[in-house]
Amino acid sequence: MSIIQQEPICALATAPGVGAIAVIRVSGTGAIEIVNRIFKGKNLTKVATHTVHFGQIMQGDTTLDEVLAAVFHSPKSFTKEDTVEISCHGSSYVINTLLKTLMAEGCRLANPGEFTQRAFLNGQFDLVQAEAVADLIEADSAAAHQTAINQLRGGFSHLLGELREQLIHFASLVELELDFGEEDVEFADREDLKALIAQIQAQLFPLIQSFDAGNAIKEGIPVAIIGQPNVGKSTLLNALLKEERAIVSDIAGTTRDAIEDTLVLKGMKFRFIDTAGIRQTDDHVEGIGIKKSKMALEKARLVVLMYENKAERDYLEELLSQTDMNGKHLFWVKNKADISDKAIAPTDILISAKTGLGIQDLEEKLVNVASEKKQGDTVLTNLRHFDLLQKTNAALEEVLNGLNMGITGDFLAQDIRLALHHLGELTGTITTDDLLKNIFGRFCIGK
CATH class of the missing domain: 3.30.1360.120 (Probable tRNA modification gtpase trme; domain 1)
Incomplete structure (x- = not known):
């Protein structure tokens, strides 16, 4: 070049x-x-x-x-x-x-x-590595830094390049068939093409599925602190952050809104959300806060469920039965262990948010689970990459459908070209001025 x-x-x-x-x-x-x-x-x-x-x-x-x-x-x-x-x-x-x-x-x-x-x-x-430069500048945790470094070094780009080269090989064979249309010849073995697409999709699926984990590494893993009023949620948030971030009061319903702050634990960034106590109420403002609490519960990847007694734990169990908890990891936390150190279940975590007892144990369990949820070195952290890989996969599905239906080579070539186009957009082999302006316009001036 x-x-x-x-x-x-x-x-x-x-x-x-x-x-x-x-x-x-x-x-x-x-x-x-x-x-x-x-x-x-x-x-x-x-x-x-x-x-x-x-x-x-x-x-x-x-x-x-x-x-x-x-x-x-x-x-x-x-x-x-x-x-x-x-x-x-x-x-x-x-x-x-x-x-x-x-x-x-x-x-x-x-x-x-x-x-x-x-x-x-x-x-x-390439364009993926260029975007990793911005991610590296903005990295505020060891995990986000490592993810950006891996992309900057070209691991993700190398994988995408290999997939694209394999597709280009078959696309060229299909295109060659079009030049000999009247002679009814096949240069591209259809079964080999099916096997290649299955192989490519097997590599695309983990990348697409890694987006939630990758985005959490970049933005912070969302952790919702859920419980009834006065159970100690705000005190726990303050204890984790080691500062008076949330108002603590003996009056039930003090927290009317979701309070959010970030904390880095052992190189991993967490986004803790202290929510309004969930209960039945006629107070309109408190009701809005409780609605936000349920929204935070739905969006969180990790959920800290705080209780003081069996009745409160049973109430939370009922709440969970009405919520889609797929993909979430739950931490049952018995608070006020300085007063009563008997948990309902042996796997529950005993803490005292007031004295700090058990807080370190909770932190270690959060880090361990978050580490398990990391899916290898190559993860998606960029919405543009996620969108284009989904489009690539959809185009490959059309190729497979076409192969199963026995469509002609010209339509088959069109679907393969579309998959190649999306991969090219991802790495920057295919670009537009508007795309470059949108990507690089988010950088700082001197970079």
Whole structure:
């Protein structure tokens, strides 16, 4: 692939705000020459790639800052263009003045995600890997970080590439048959094609099914805390977060809305939802809160069911019988163990949300179950990927239906091409300007 050297762009690559050091990235046609015109030190146009040089940024005869300039020659840079990364002091005045100086020398300010978009267009990585760059930047837990790293390294892309190559092989054979339509020949063995589609679907299904787990890793595994009023749900949330996040009161029905906060436990991100106590009530506002509690119960993947006595546990059992609990894992938690340490069932977890007794045990059980629900290294975390894999699978189903019905090669080829199109959209082999704008527009400015 030939390298596209586009117009020079510049942007702050580090987080905005005052800090010790800031990095400004310059990339594109003449990037090294532009920086060299305002750099006092070595001649940057004559230095080797991947070298760092100390010098001064000049505004005419005035020194703006002392900096380090890292030089990267095309194609050995992130964008595969000529690139210079300037490490300056983190003063907002220095940053803004340096950017204005670069713009006066011929740069323009980069659009969101434009550096990564140029890297994609120049073949540095495919679209799935490009999106993983954004996921890696946003990762706020070890699990989310590892998932993004796996995709950035190309594991998911490699699998998709293999599937697409196999389909292309059969598509080419079917297309070849169309050129010999009058001779009634078959180059693509129909039974082999059926076996290939079954093999591809066997690899697609786990990926599609992993989306819920992958999205939970990225956004936080939703954990609903369910129970009747005054059972200690808000106290438990505060104990888990180690801060007074929810109002605690002896008055029943204090929590009128679902209160949500996140917590990272052993590298995994959880999204805890403290809900209104579930009971029969004539209070309209409390009734809305209880409705939200039931919605939180339906959406949660992990459910903490808190009770103090058998009557409350039986009430929750009745509630569960009226709710679809498929795919959820339940944690029965007997609270106030500092007062009574007798659980109804031996597998129930004994805690005292007030004193902290048993909280660590609950945390460990949450982590263990969440870890079991992880489905391998390759998981879907992106809704676009999920949608396109579903469309790919639907197109493959049409191919299978066509094979079973004995349809002609031209219709068969059309369905195979549709499956290839969706896989191509996924990796970026097939793109539109609107698609790229939507994906890279969500990046930060300097990436």
